[in-house]
Amino acid sequence: MAKRSHAHPQTQASSPSESKHDILRSAQRVLAILELIARTPGGLTVRAVSKLLQLNISTCYHSLNTLLTAGYVERLPSGHYVLGPQIPYLNDAYLRTLTHDWPATDPQESWRAVARASAHQPSLSQRLRPILHSLSERSQEPAYLAGWRYGEVELQAIVEPAHAERIPGIYIGYRGHAHAHALGKVLLAYSSPAFVEDYLARHTLIRLTQQTIVERTLLCEELHTIAHQGYSIDREELHADTACLAAPVRDAQGRVMAAIAISFRSDLLSRRGEWLTAQVLRAARQASAELRLSRHASDASRHPERWGGPVS
Template identity: 35%
Template sequence: MTDEMRTGTRIRSVSRAAHLLMLIASLPEPDRSVNRLAKELGTSVPTVYHLLNTLVDAKLLARDERKQYRFGFAMEVLSAAYAQQTVPPPELLAPLRWITDATGESAYLSAWRSGNPVVLAHLAGTHAVQVTDLRPGYRGAANARASGKVLLAFAEPADRERYLAMHPLESMTPKTITDPAVLERELARVAKNGYATDIEEFSVGVACIAVPIWSNGIVMGCYTISAPVQRYRQHKARYLASLREAVQMLGDQPATQPQEGVGDPA
């Protein structure tokens, strides 16, 4: 078997088209000029026009009356299919394994699926003392979970408002946030600090800390560490550093990380 057969043929035009779609997704509308797209792709303006026209023909893009390119209705089909997919992207699992190896604690991968913050994967830690497991597929009590707070804090405002309007704030323990105003302040702090915690808000005796996973300026999910409260309080800084190192493995993360705010919970 040749090297090409083993690795698979790469078609340059397809790669450029995929990159172009990602650029359109990540750039603000005023910045989506053909010249800007050509510069970002490292190619010529005529080539970008060829790619754009091909994507319009495929209904992946549409050209409006202002001659602006935006996503076409075929993207809705792809988006809906992705939103229903509960199998985690393989590239996100290696950093998840690294988290458990580095900390010895249980780790989770969560993301938005069909309008809900859903646990996609869970790896048990190696410490003798384990905590209550959240199995893949769990989608409740976003207000009580560190992962739920991260996904809510970094969601589009309309998506967050829609979720909160449809899901009453569940009380899982006496420490769960059930006041909408308090939750709003908590989510603002999460957005500022770049991570979320829950200290016995979901399960008594258990604490969690979660960080977002970015791709092209969009939060694609989050990683979470879960540990007994006492061990969490001793190692919170190390857990946070490990989570951030894990997301850096994926690349395309913010160049600087927010720092802990004043009065941040232990």
């Protein structure tokens, strides 16, 4: 039995971080493979996966088979594996949860507590789509809607015009880098200081382009400016060559619940900036008006603290 020459106390130590004993390793590995495949445009062969992830080829083989039978990947005749039809299927389900969405207010309390009491509304993105549509139509640029979800800014709708495309790497469900785009900044600008505090504690201000604001102080100043002027500008902070304009959308109670934006080639900013800003502000006002309209009989207005506070 000259098999295992090296008796490693620990596993092959492929992962630097300590292995949680709360996690199913083979399942985790399968998910990692899925991600790897997602990152690789042309797909990967069994062997390629095994090399890139430093896994035994047999393991990869079994893992890929598992993903294959479940429809998460597909096998090209060449032996390359690519993402399979189960992915858009799941995404459709995910989008439906957006549709079901909730108040999406900002501060901690809300997303810590709201939970499921939320659901069952006509959905922001549904209701505001016509507005996004006409914004995109008028400006001939892609229009976006974002709201809060679990304390993160989430992109919830995109409407593209005939001839312009959305920012690459941005998609419905995209969260993160709120400090680097107009939607995120405007939503943060209208959040409570405590929440901004919390947000900053939870995130690093990653630099994405030369222009990205990575200084906490600078960002706070920016947020003040934005709150003051009523809209935000992203000047190539998220993506080089691209600028965005965003404005807040308020619910019936006047709270900022979402934001509407457009993106465009940044050189348009000087020429058409003012006009575009006016369009975005107009769309945001329309959206707020729309939300003011239908008082969706939310039973949420029941008396909260009727019977005593926390039991402790």
